[in-house]
Amino acid sequence: MKPSQSLAVGESIAPEADPHVPVRRPGAWRDQGPVVAVVALGGAMGASGRYGASLLWPTAGGGFPWITLGVNAVGCAVIGAFMVLISEVRTAHRLVRPFFGTGVLGGFTTFSTYAVDTRKLVDGGRPGAGLLYLGLTPLVALAAVWSAAWVTRRAAAWRHRPAEAS
Amino acid sequence: MNWLLVAVGAAVGAPLRYLTDRTVQKRHDTVFPWGTFTVNVLGCLVLGVLTGAALRGAASDSVQLLVGTGLCGALTTYSTFSYETMRLAESGARFLAAANLVASVVAGLGAAFLGAAAAEAVWA
Numbered sequence: 001m002k003p004s005q006s007l008a009v010g011e012s013i014a015p016e017a018d019p020h021v022p023v024r025r026p027g028a029w030r031d032q033g034p035v036v037a038v039v040a041l042g043g044a045m046g047a048s049g050r051y052g053a054s055l056l057w058p059t060a061g062g063g064f065p066w067i068t069l070g071v072n073a074v075g076c077a078v079i080g081a082f083m084v085l086i087s088e089v090r091t092a093h094r095l096v097r098p099f100f101g102t103g104v105l106g107g108f109t110t111f112s113t114y115a116v117d118t119r120k121l122v123d124g125g126r127p128g129a130g131l132l133y134l135g136l137t138p139l140v141a142l143a144a145v146w147s148a149a150w151v152t153r154r155a156a157a158w159r160h161r162p163a164e165a166s
Numbered sequence: 167m168n169w170l171l172v173a174v175g176a177a178v179g180a181p182l183r184y185l186t187d188r189t190v191q192k193r194h195d196t197v198f199p200w201g202t203f204t205v206n207v208l209g210c211l212v213l214g215v216l217t218g219a220a221l222r223g224a225a226s227d228s229v230q231l232l233v234g235t236g237l238c239g240a241l242t243t244y245s246t247f248s249y250e251t252m253r254l255a256e257s258g259a260r261f262l263a264a265a266n267l268v269a270s271v272v273a274g275l276g277a278a279f280l281g282a283a284a285a286e287a288v289w290a
Contacts, residue, residue, distance in 0.1 A: 036181045043180020043240040044173040051172045051235055072244040079245040080252070102184050102246070107176045111242035112209035113235075115274040116217050119282060134275065138267055141248040149252065 035098045042103015046075075050108050062124045065117040068110065069137055075109035076141040080148030089156045168231055175236020179209075183241050198262055199250040202243065203270055209242035210274040214281020221282075222289035 050071050057067050082101060086092040114137055121130035186208075187201030194200055216234050219225040225233075247270060254263035 036184065039184045040177040040181045043183075044177040047176030047179075047236055047240045048169055048173050050239060051169065051231075054235075075245040076248045079249050083249060098184070103180050105245040106183060106243040107180050107240040109244035110209075110239040111206040111244050111247060111270070111274055112213040112238040112278075113242075114244065115210040115271075115278040116213045116282075118275055119214070119278045120217070123282075134271065137244075138248070138271060141244055142251060142267075145245070145248045145252050 034095060038095050038099035039103040039106075042099040043107035046104040046107025046109075049104075050110065062120070062126070064121075064129055065113075065133060068113050068117060069133070069140065072109045072114065072137060073140045073144045075105050077144040077148040079105045080145035081152040084149050084152040084156070088153065168228075171228055171231040172236040172239075175232040175234075175238075176240035177236075179237040179240030182237075183243065197254065197257070197259060199247075199254075199266060202246050202250055203266065203273070206242045206247060206270055207273045207277045209238045211277040211281045212241075213238040214278040215285045216281075217278075218282035218285025219289055222286060224285075224289040 053067055053071055059065055059067055079101060082105070086097055086101075114133075118130050118134045121127070121133060183205045186205050190201040190204050191199075213234055216225055216230060216238070220230055247266075251263050251266050254260075254266060
């Protein structure tokens with residue numbers, strides 16, 4: 001967390017040393033209003049992207065939901081890289097994470113369609129495909145978030161190495 | 167018009183996820199991501215009801231885009247779910263990571279079945 005911008009003379013820069021720095025009450029609407037607004041905007045954009053993908057590559061009724069699987073995999077890979085970037089590599093404006101992480105990526109990926117599509121496969125007489133989809137999605141999602149975070153950490157370490165060595 | 171329905175539904179669903187997550191996370195002091203778990207299971211239940219209603223002809227295409235693709239799609243999340251699971255595993259809480267994975271999948275699927283069955287009973 002960044003220290004507050006106006007520091008009185010003699011005040012500590014380190015936020016943990018001064019109990020008065022994080023004075024913002026988390027529930028205050030003055031603070032939460034902009035956050036809720038960018039989450040809504042990002043969510044609308046992310047969901048539109050998911051809907052666009054479903055129009056570009058429509059899944060036949062009762063078919064294997066490859067598009068939702070792909071959308072979720074892409075969203076998980078991007079959040080893996082994004083979270084490493086904004087929490088380990090550089091600091092970001094306080095609205096960046098709510099807008100992109102909570103809004104865009106949260107709106108783009110979906111858990112409800114995953115569960116309901118699994119039910120549809122089972123109900124439609126394809127329990128094998130349903131079970132495969134049920135297990136494959138979390139496997140692909142975790143592999144995506146983990147490998148993207150790993151690659152981003154390695155890339156950041158590689159970029160910062162010459163500066164640290166000199 | 168269809169795009170607008172999805173966008174409006176998501177503009178409600180995503181903040182609802184954010185506010186629910188904050189409310190739930192404030193009410194417990196464990197590292198288990200109950201907030202994301204709650205919105206995901208809730209979204210599966212609502213989308214289950216909606217698909218059941220659609221099957222009986224009780225939900226129009228517009229309602230499905232607004233409430234299903236838009237609201238439920240944005241209320242639930244796979245990206246935060248997998249990121250939080252990975253963070254649990256990285257922090258050494260491997261059991262909680264596995265528990266989050268299994269509980270979310272089982273409860274989400276159960277909610278989808280329950281919602282659909284309830285809708286098919288109501289709109290029989």
